[in-house]
Amino acid sequence: MISRDSRQIHLLKWTDTKNTKKNWNEVLNLKDAQGESRFEELAPFANNLLILPHSNADVERLFSSMNFIKNKQRSRMKINLQTAILRIRCGLRLEGKCCYEYEIPLNILKQIGTKDKNDSSEEDDFIL
Structure with missing residues (x-):
């Protein structure tokens, strides 16, 4: 038909x-x-x-970034840290910035070296 x-x-x-x-x-x-x-x-x-995507380049780019983040030296890295690093990389790329140009917010700088920075001992239960 x-x-x-x-x-x-x-x-x-x-x-x-x-x-x-x-x-x-x-x-x-x-x-x-x-x-x-x-x-x-x-x-x-x-x-x-x-509605089909024209290419899978975005997905391939994401997997490439993940392979760069989690390599042999970082094989024991937990998923929440991997996700955080990936979000930072993608976020900076979207803003057109490099890690050298990023200004860390003052409230984050104040938390460095204190117990307040990460009180949560729970693991994220999600999977990439």
Whole structure:
């Protein structure tokens, strides 16, 4: 049915072919004389294709960062520290800053060397 629809779709005049999302929504909403969807399989299929990511580069970048953070020398690092380091790296990258340019907030500097810095002995129960 999709192949039949794909052969017939070009026979109709569409209002907005420049905007892909609007065009496929128009195709999805097109009804025949009986009120049934004219392209009932093709339009949802095309809309599903539009939501697929174009590449997995972001995921690969994240795994690469994680491999850099947790190497042979740091193999016993706990998940909460790994997550914190990864968040810091990603956060700085999003802001376009380097670790040398980051200014540590004063309240954090005051906590260094005190018991207040990390009173929690609980482990995070989440998994990356």
